[in-house]
Amino acid sequence: MIEIEHLSKFFDETCVVDDVSMTIPGGALAVIVGTSGSGKTTLLRMINRLVEPSSGRILIDGKDISAIPPHELRRQIGYAIQGHGLFPHRTVGQNIATVPHLLGWDAAKVSARVEELLDLFQLDAAEFRDRYPSQLSGGQQQRVGVARALAAAPKLLLMDEPFGALDPIIRARAQEDLRQIQQRLGTTIVLVTHDMNEAIHLGDRIAVMDRAKLLQYDTPQEIVIRPATEFVGELLGSGERPFRLLSLQPLRPYIEPGEAPGAALDVDASLRDALEEALWSGRAAVPVRDGAGKTLGRVTLATAIRQAARPQ
């Protein structure tokens, strides 16, 4: 658990982070969204003491981090820097092995871990391990940067716009992988982005920042349904809000018995997928099946439309 209490940061006279308080439960994925220059990176860097706060404090699992020597604190916290920050003179393998080396892991364990991570990020170990960062595409560099942050399997992971350079397909896969890693290992993640879609898709909690201030810190549902300020609403995109709300709702509770024509949707899909599928194929209802292919029932267009309305 991370407790951020009345945290402020001034650079010279300008306030870059203004009295921010928020609590991130252990094992949660918190997303910080906001426009460029709103103080996201600065807030994130105060969590691993790359930036020292001007006032306020941060507790991790109840311990004030200002009492922990910075390098020891940072070795426990994974950090994926904005724009990868790979070491140009070290190979992909050596880059990923940075923290394990600092922690003194033995060579065999490091090597196995590097391979495992490259595999996870769909980079062929034989091909990429001995390349230098300059020999990678932007997206590959970014994946290596994230793999490096994960190397020592930290309990807490800070990620600064980790998926910015990825194309939509790889980005979706990377987000999915991150979700799975997080759920499997129980990692607490703080992720910075300026993409609201990403925030809603990934976040258990979303922190919206604007001009140094934390405007709202809430679950995605609450943010979509009840944006705290006009600016938060703007960030959500007013035309998109019903669809964002639907994308937060799984199909399962809305399955009703009955038949429907055409291709079936997977039960893991969201109401938004059902709406899109129904509208696009001109059907009033869409069949739903489970992972094994067994039909569970159907979801109607009417249900999706009803659920898209703002709850009162």
Next chain:
Amino acid sequence: MTDNSTPLSSRHVIDRLGIVIFALAVAGLFCPFVLFRANRIVAGEARYALDALPGWPGYFLLAAVGTGAVLALLRLDSRLRLAVSFAALAILAVGLGWAVDSVTPAGDKISRTAPALGFWLELLAFGLLAADSVVRLGLKPLSRIALLIAVSVAIATILLSGIWSDLSVLREYANRADVFWREAATHIALALGSLVAAALVGLPLGIAIHPTKRLRAVVTGLLSAVQTIPSIALFGLLIAPLAWLAATVPAAAAIGIAGIGAAPAMLALFLYSLMPVVSNTLAGLDAVPPAANVAARGMGMTDAERLLQVQLPLAFPSILAAIRIVLVQNIGLATVAALIGGGGFGVFVFQGVGQTAMDLVLLGAVPTVALAFASAVILDAAVELVSVKGRT
């Protein structure tokens, strides 16, 4: 109007630098090849190649040089041009040996025969051709070092074969072989010793002042002021304080510190070397990508770990470039050390100047230039080797 349409217009066939090489080589053919003096002091008599090399060798030399000049003029494959230059240089080297041999009376030990303007022009022409071809070939660092070794072996072979033994410079050498090697060792010790000292002091100094703007300004300002002092003045300036030190501190005198000799020379070279080492260390550290520094800290490296694992490796090519500058500079500057009794190849240069004995000047100057050139080639290759991998 000129006609550009014909594929064989002169600009397609003629190499531009080749015109210069051709002109030099042809001019050289009309100049004396060697200079004969009955002894060290009398004025010399010029001998043309055909006089010095009677019969077929003279004609062969002229034909070979002429052919080489024409080939240099043409746009040929760089490898072929390199081969032409090496062949011409080899023929000139052997030709010089024979010419000296034939103009020196049998059994004579006091006459002096030296290469004359014609030989130097040919050397310049084909040396230029060789250098140009090597550049155009774009050789890899290791191939350049291999080429340097091959050329050194070739020169050593010529020297050891004895075909040049009657050459005036080598007669001067033969008269003082012991001194030559002693001064060579002194020269190298001066150049390398001051370099090592400058690296040992300059590197930590650069690292220490890197984070502090004010300190950087002060130190670099001071060091560049030292650089602007002319070398002879600096050597001279150090005589007084070191003499004082030697006189007042017995221990200093005991370890060889004196107002004149190797100590002030070493100190002066060290001071000259400090600036390039410090400024390249700073430049190298400045060039470390900010993101790499933040990432290193963010992953929990201590300052020492970050310095050793990230900053220094990334600054290394720049630091090595400084080592190259300093070494080449010091090999040249160490000649001046002879003026204050510091020894080195400068001893021959200044003796030669004093006695107006050109051969003696060459005996000091040629090894100095060769040493500087070889260091430059080797360290350039090293800089390139460490720079290529992993650079963005």
